[in-house]
Amino acid sequence: MNQLRVGVLGASRIAEEAIVEPAIALGHRLVACAARDKARAEAFGDKYGFERVLESYQDVVDDPDVDVVYNPLANSLHAPWNLAAIRAGKSVLTEKPFSRDREEAVRVSAAADAANIVVMEGFHYLFHPVTQRIFQLVADGTLGELRHVEVEMRMPAPEPDDLRWSLDLAGGVMMDLGCYGLHVLRHLGAYAGGEPTVREARAVERHPGVDESFDANVEFPSGATGATLNSMTDPDYLFTLRVTGSRGEAFAHNYIKPSTDDRVSITVGNTTSTEHLGTRSSYLYQLEAFARHLQHGTELPMGPGDAVANMAMVDDAYRAAGMSPR
Secondary structure, eight states, X not given: OOSOEEEEESOOHHHIXXXXXXXXXXXXXXXXXXXXXXXXXXXXXXXXXXXXXXXXXXXXXXXXXXXXXXXXXXXXXXXXXXHHHHHTTOEEEEOSSSSSSHHHHHHHHHHHHHHTOOEEXXXXXXXXXXXXXXXXXXXXXXTOSEEEEEEEEEOOOOOTTOGGGOTTTTOSHIIIIIHHHHHHHHHXXXXXXXXXXXXXXXXXXXXXXXXXXXXXXXEOXXXXXXXXXXXXXXXXXXXXXXXXXXXXXXXXXXXXOTTTOOEEXXXXXXXXXXXXXXXXXXXXXXXXXXXXXXXXXXXXXXXXXXXXXXXXXXXXHHHHTTOOOO
Protein backbone atom coordinates (compact mmCIF):
# COMPACT_ATOMS: atom_id res chain seq x y z
CA MET A 1 0.00 0.00 0.00
CA ASN A 2 2.26 2.78 -1.25
CA GLN A 3 -0.67 5.14 -1.65
CA LEU A 4 -3.60 5.40 0.69
CA ARG A 5 -6.89 5.29 -1.19
CA VAL A 6 -9.06 7.74 0.70
CA GLY A 7 -12.81 8.10 0.95
CA VAL A 8 -14.24 11.19 2.66
CA LEU A 9 -17.61 11.44 4.38
CA GLY A 10 -19.02 14.91 3.89
CA ALA A 11 -17.62 18.05 2.28
CA SER A 12 -16.71 20.12 5.32
CA ARG A 13 -14.08 22.79 5.84
CA ILE A 14 -12.23 20.60 8.33
CA ALA A 15 -12.02 17.83 5.72
CA GLU A 16 -10.14 20.18 3.39
CA GLU A 17 -7.54 21.02 6.01
CA ALA A 18 -7.32 17.72 7.85
CA ILE A 19 -7.29 15.14 5.04
CA VAL A 20 -7.72 16.49 1.51
CA GLU A 21 -4.82 18.94 1.36
CA PRO A 22 -2.44 16.59 3.28
CA ALA A 23 -3.40 13.68 1.02
CA ILE A 24 -2.66 15.73 -2.09
CA ALA A 25 0.64 16.97 -0.65
CA LEU A 26 1.74 13.43 0.29
CA GLY A 27 0.67 11.78 -2.96
CA HIS A 28 -2.28 9.72 -1.74
CA ARG A 29 -5.38 9.07 -3.83
CA LEU A 30 -8.65 10.89 -3.21
CA VAL A 31 -10.95 8.16 -4.43
CA ALA A 32 -14.48 9.07 -3.37
CA CYS A 33 -16.58 11.53 -1.41
CA ALA A 34 -20.24 12.06 -0.65
CA ALA A 35 -22.34 14.62 1.20
CA ARG A 36 -25.96 15.15 2.15
CA ASP A 37 -26.10 17.84 -0.56
CA LYS A 38 -25.07 16.21 -3.85
CA ALA A 39 -24.30 19.56 -5.49
CA ARG A 40 -21.97 20.48 -2.65
CA ALA A 41 -20.27 17.09 -2.89
CA GLU A 42 -19.77 17.55 -6.63
CA ALA A 43 -18.25 21.01 -6.14
CA PHE A 44 -15.99 19.60 -3.42
CA GLY A 45 -14.98 16.63 -5.57
CA ASP A 46 -14.25 18.82 -8.59
CA LYS A 47 -12.23 21.31 -6.58
CA TYR A 48 -9.90 18.68 -5.17
CA GLY A 49 -9.83 16.12 -7.96
CA PHE A 50 -11.68 13.22 -6.34
CA GLU A 51 -11.95 10.29 -8.71
CA ARG A 52 -15.70 10.09 -8.14
CA VAL A 53 -18.54 11.62 -6.19
CA LEU A 54 -20.99 9.07 -4.80
CA GLU A 55 -24.61 9.23 -3.72
CA SER A 56 -24.24 8.41 -0.03
CA TYR A 57 -21.85 7.90 2.85
CA GLN A 58 -22.58 4.19 2.65
CA ASP A 59 -21.48 4.16 -0.98
CA VAL A 60 -18.13 5.66 0.06
CA VAL A 61 -17.70 3.11 2.85
CA ASP A 62 -18.55 0.25 0.48
CA ASP A 63 -16.40 1.44 -2.43
CA PRO A 64 -13.92 -1.38 -3.17
CA ASP A 65 -11.23 1.13 -4.16
CA VAL A 66 -11.38 2.90 -0.77
CA ASP A 67 -9.15 1.50 1.96
CA VAL A 68 -9.16 4.48 4.37
CA VAL A 69 -12.32 6.31 5.46
CA TYR A 70 -12.03 9.81 6.92
CA ASN A 71 -14.99 10.78 9.12
CA PRO A 72 -15.49 14.50 9.89
CA LEU A 73 -19.26 14.34 10.35
CA ALA A 74 -21.25 15.80 13.24
CA ASN A 75 -20.20 14.39 16.62
CA SER A 76 -23.27 12.18 16.92
CA LEU A 77 -22.38 10.52 13.59
CA HIS A 78 -18.80 9.63 14.43
CA ALA A 79 -19.49 6.31 16.11
CA PRO A 80 -22.20 5.05 13.68
CA TRP A 81 -20.12 5.72 10.58
CA ASN A 82 -16.91 4.48 12.15
CA LEU A 83 -18.75 1.24 12.87
CA ALA A 84 -19.99 1.13 9.26
CA ALA A 85 -16.43 1.52 7.99
CA ILE A 86 -15.18 -1.19 10.33
CA ARG A 87 -17.87 -3.55 9.07
CA ALA A 88 -16.69 -2.81 5.52
CA GLY A 89 -13.10 -3.65 6.50
CA LYS A 90 -11.81 -0.09 6.05
CA SER A 91 -9.25 1.69 8.22
CA VAL A 92 -10.63 4.85 9.83
CA LEU A 93 -9.22 8.26 10.62
CA THR A 94 -11.98 9.95 12.57
CA GLU A 95 -12.36 13.48 13.77
CA LYS A 96 -12.54 14.03 17.49
CA PRO A 97 -14.46 13.43 19.63
CA PHE A 98 -14.42 9.70 18.99
CA SER A 99 -18.08 9.29 19.93
CA ARG A 100 -20.86 10.88 21.97
CA ASP A 101 -19.77 9.19 25.20
CA ARG A 102 -17.69 6.37 26.68
CA GLU A 103 -20.37 3.74 26.03
CA GLU A 104 -20.32 4.42 22.28
CA ALA A 105 -16.53 4.53 22.29
CA VAL A 106 -16.39 1.07 23.88
CA ARG A 107 -18.60 -0.35 21.13
CA VAL A 108 -16.42 1.11 18.37
CA SER A 109 -13.21 0.00 20.08
CA ALA A 110 -14.50 -3.55 20.55
CA ALA A 111 -15.59 -3.76 16.91
CA ALA A 112 -12.20 -2.49 15.69
CA ASP A 113 -10.34 -4.98 17.86
CA ALA A 114 -12.55 -7.88 16.79
CA ALA A 115 -12.10 -7.05 13.10
CA ASN A 116 -8.40 -6.12 13.47
CA ILE A 117 -9.13 -2.75 11.87
CA VAL A 118 -7.08 0.40 12.47
CA VAL A 119 -9.17 3.25 13.88
CA MET A 120 -7.50 6.43 15.09
CA GLU A 121 -8.96 9.60 16.57
CA GLY A 122 -7.59 12.71 14.89
CA PHE A 123 -5.74 14.45 17.71
CA HIS A 124 -3.33 15.89 15.17
CA TYR A 125 -1.55 18.20 17.62
CA LEU A 126 0.23 15.21 19.16
CA PHE A 127 2.27 14.62 15.99
CA HIS A 128 3.71 18.11 15.59
CA PRO A 129 7.24 19.02 16.76
CA VAL A 130 5.74 21.78 18.95
CA THR A 131 3.91 19.26 21.12
CA GLN A 132 6.71 16.73 20.94
CA ARG A 133 9.15 19.35 22.20
CA ILE A 134 6.92 20.19 25.17
CA PHE A 135 6.70 16.50 26.06
CA GLN A 136 10.46 16.07 25.64
CA LEU A 137 11.15 18.90 28.07
CA VAL A 138 9.05 17.10 30.66
CA ALA A 139 10.45 13.65 29.90
CA ASP A 140 14.14 14.61 30.00
CA GLY A 141 13.88 16.54 33.26
CA THR A 142 14.59 19.99 31.83
CA LEU A 143 11.52 21.39 33.60
CA GLY A 144 12.02 19.26 36.69
CA GLU A 145 9.12 17.52 38.41
CA LEU A 146 5.78 18.16 36.74
CA ARG A 147 3.70 20.52 38.87
CA HIS A 148 0.91 22.00 36.73
CA VAL A 149 -0.46 21.87 33.18
CA GLU A 150 -2.86 24.44 31.74
CA VAL A 151 -4.54 24.14 28.36
CA GLU A 152 -6.52 27.14 27.15
CA MET A 153 -8.85 26.85 24.14
CA ARG A 154 -10.92 29.87 23.09
CA MET A 155 -12.67 30.87 19.87
CA PRO A 156 -15.38 33.21 18.57
CA ALA A 157 -18.95 31.95 18.63
CA PRO A 158 -20.10 29.84 15.69
CA GLU A 159 -23.27 30.92 13.90
CA PRO A 160 -26.50 30.23 15.84
CA ASP A 161 -27.46 27.33 13.55
CA ASP A 162 -24.01 25.71 13.72
CA LEU A 163 -23.97 21.97 14.50
CA ARG A 164 -21.77 22.64 17.54
CA TRP A 165 -24.76 24.22 19.31
CA SER A 166 -26.98 21.16 18.81
CA LEU A 167 -27.56 18.79 21.73
CA ASP A 168 -28.98 16.14 19.37
CA LEU A 169 -25.73 16.24 17.37
CA ALA A 170 -23.64 16.02 20.57
CA GLY A 171 -22.44 19.61 20.47
CA GLY A 172 -20.92 21.81 23.15
CA VAL A 173 -17.54 23.36 23.82
CA MET A 174 -16.24 20.41 25.85
CA MET A 175 -16.92 18.13 22.88
CA ASP A 176 -15.40 20.55 20.37
CA LEU A 177 -12.44 22.05 22.26
CA GLY A 178 -12.26 20.62 25.75
CA CYS A 179 -11.63 17.09 24.52
CA TYR A 180 -8.25 18.36 23.29
CA GLY A 181 -7.33 19.72 26.70
CA LEU A 182 -8.28 16.48 28.44
CA HIS A 183 -6.27 14.54 25.86
CA VAL A 184 -3.17 16.65 26.58
CA LEU A 185 -3.59 16.20 30.33
CA ARG A 186 -4.03 12.45 29.99
CA HIS A 187 -0.94 12.01 27.84
CA LEU A 188 1.17 14.09 30.20
CA GLY A 189 0.04 11.75 32.96
CA ALA A 190 2.89 9.47 31.89
CA TYR A 191 5.18 11.92 33.76
CA ALA A 192 2.94 12.40 36.80
CA GLY A 193 2.19 8.90 38.03
CA GLY A 194 -0.64 8.06 35.63
CA GLU A 195 -3.82 9.49 34.19
CA PRO A 196 -5.45 12.42 36.00
CA THR A 197 -8.84 12.52 37.71
CA VAL A 198 -11.39 15.29 37.21
CA ARG A 199 -11.76 17.06 40.57
CA GLU A 200 -14.13 19.90 39.68
CA ALA A 201 -15.71 21.50 36.64
CA ARG A 202 -17.80 24.55 35.80
CA ALA A 203 -19.87 25.16 32.68
CA VAL A 204 -22.03 27.91 31.26
CA GLU A 205 -24.84 26.61 29.06
CA ARG A 206 -25.86 28.44 25.89
CA HIS A 207 -29.15 26.60 26.08
CA PRO A 208 -30.14 23.55 28.13
CA GLY A 209 -27.57 20.79 27.85
CA VAL A 210 -25.17 22.62 25.51
CA ASP A 211 -22.12 24.27 27.05
CA GLU A 212 -20.60 27.46 25.62
CA SER A 213 -17.80 27.65 28.19
CA PHE A 214 -16.33 24.85 30.25
CA ASP A 215 -13.44 24.75 32.74
CA ALA A 216 -12.24 21.58 34.44
CA ASN A 217 -9.54 20.98 37.03
CA VAL A 218 -7.74 17.67 37.36
CA GLU A 219 -5.27 16.04 39.71
CA PHE A 220 -2.57 13.53 38.81
CA PRO A 221 -1.55 10.61 41.05
CA SER A 222 1.74 12.42 41.79
CA GLY A 223 -0.15 15.38 43.23
CA ALA A 224 0.46 17.58 40.17
CA THR A 225 -2.56 19.52 38.93
CA GLY A 226 -4.00 20.52 35.58
CA ALA A 227 -6.73 22.62 34.04
CA THR A 228 -8.52 22.83 30.72
CA LEU A 229 -10.20 26.20 30.08
CA ASN A 230 -12.55 26.43 27.11
CA SER A 231 -14.90 28.93 25.49
CA MET A 232 -16.80 29.23 22.22
CA THR A 233 -17.85 32.84 22.82
CA ASP A 234 -14.55 34.73 22.85
CA PRO A 235 -13.63 37.63 20.56
CA ASP A 236 -10.56 35.85 19.16
CA TYR A 237 -8.79 32.49 18.90
CA LEU A 238 -6.44 31.27 21.61
CA PHE A 239 -4.96 27.75 21.77
CA THR A 240 -2.17 27.63 24.33
CA LEU A 241 -0.42 24.96 26.39
CA ARG A 242 1.62 25.78 29.49
CA VAL A 243 3.56 23.13 31.41
CA THR A 244 5.13 24.09 34.73
CA GLY A 245 7.71 22.03 36.56
CA SER A 246 9.87 22.41 39.65
CA ARG A 247 12.72 23.88 37.57
CA GLY A 248 10.91 25.87 34.91
CA GLU A 249 8.07 26.06 32.42
CA ALA A 250 7.36 25.66 28.72
CA PHE A 251 4.68 27.53 26.80
CA ALA A 252 3.33 26.63 23.35
CA HIS A 253 1.79 29.76 21.83
CA ASN A 254 -0.55 27.81 19.53
CA TYR A 255 -0.27 24.07 19.98
CA ILE A 256 -3.41 23.35 17.92
CA LYS A 257 -2.39 25.41 14.87
CA PRO A 258 1.40 25.62 14.96
CA SER A 259 1.25 26.41 11.25
CA THR A 260 0.25 29.93 12.34
CA ASP A 261 2.56 30.20 15.38
CA ASP A 262 5.25 27.60 15.98
CA ARG A 263 6.84 29.16 19.07
CA VAL A 264 7.69 27.28 22.25
CA SER A 265 9.00 29.57 25.00
CA ILE A 266 11.13 27.83 27.64
CA THR A 267 11.99 29.36 31.00
CA VAL A 268 14.51 27.67 33.28
CA GLY A 269 15.72 29.73 36.22
CA ASN A 270 16.12 33.31 35.06
CA THR A 271 16.64 32.41 31.40
CA THR A 272 13.90 32.39 28.78
CA SER A 273 14.47 31.18 25.23
CA THR A 274 12.10 30.79 22.32
CA GLU A 275 12.30 27.97 19.81
CA HIS A 276 10.58 27.84 16.43
CA LEU A 277 9.56 24.28 15.63
CA GLY A 278 8.22 24.73 12.08
CA THR A 279 4.98 25.87 10.49
CA ARG A 280 4.35 22.67 8.55
CA SER A 281 0.76 21.56 9.19
CA SER A 282 0.13 19.20 12.09
CA TYR A 283 -2.32 17.37 9.80
CA LEU A 284 0.55 16.49 7.46
CA TYR A 285 2.47 14.94 10.34
CA GLN A 286 -0.64 13.05 11.40
CA LEU A 287 -1.34 11.59 7.96
CA GLU A 288 2.30 10.63 7.53
CA ALA A 289 2.21 8.71 10.82
CA PHE A 290 -1.11 7.07 9.96
CA ALA A 291 0.18 6.01 6.52
CA ARG A 292 3.43 4.64 7.99
CA HIS A 293 1.42 2.53 10.37
CA LEU A 294 -0.77 1.10 7.63
CA GLN A 295 2.14 0.59 5.25
CA HIS A 296 4.93 -0.53 7.58
CA GLY A 297 3.39 -1.25 10.96
CA THR A 298 5.08 1.72 12.62
CA GLU A 299 3.57 2.22 16.07
CA LEU A 300 0.94 4.91 16.59
CA PRO A 301 0.79 6.92 19.83
CA MET A 302 -2.91 6.17 20.29
CA GLY A 303 -5.64 3.78 19.25
CA PRO A 304 -9.26 3.00 20.15
CA GLY A 305 -8.36 2.28 23.77
CA ASP A 306 -7.04 5.80 24.13
CA ALA A 307 -10.27 7.13 22.67
CA VAL A 308 -12.32 5.18 25.21
CA ALA A 309 -10.26 6.67 28.04
CA ASN A 310 -10.66 10.18 26.65
CA MET A 311 -14.42 9.89 26.27
CA ALA A 312 -14.63 8.53 29.82
CA MET A 313 -12.92 11.70 31.04
CA VAL A 314 -15.22 13.88 28.92
CA ASP A 315 -18.18 12.15 30.58
CA ASP A 316 -16.62 12.67 34.02
CA ALA A 317 -16.13 16.36 33.30
CA TYR A 318 -19.75 16.81 32.28
CA ARG A 319 -20.95 15.07 35.44
CA ALA A 320 -18.61 17.16 37.60
CA ALA A 321 -20.16 20.30 36.08
CA GLY A 322 -23.66 19.07 36.90
CA MET A 323 -24.47 18.20 33.29
CA SER A 324 -25.19 14.94 31.51
CA PRO A 325 -22.82 13.27 29.04
CA ARG A 326 -23.94 13.61 25.46
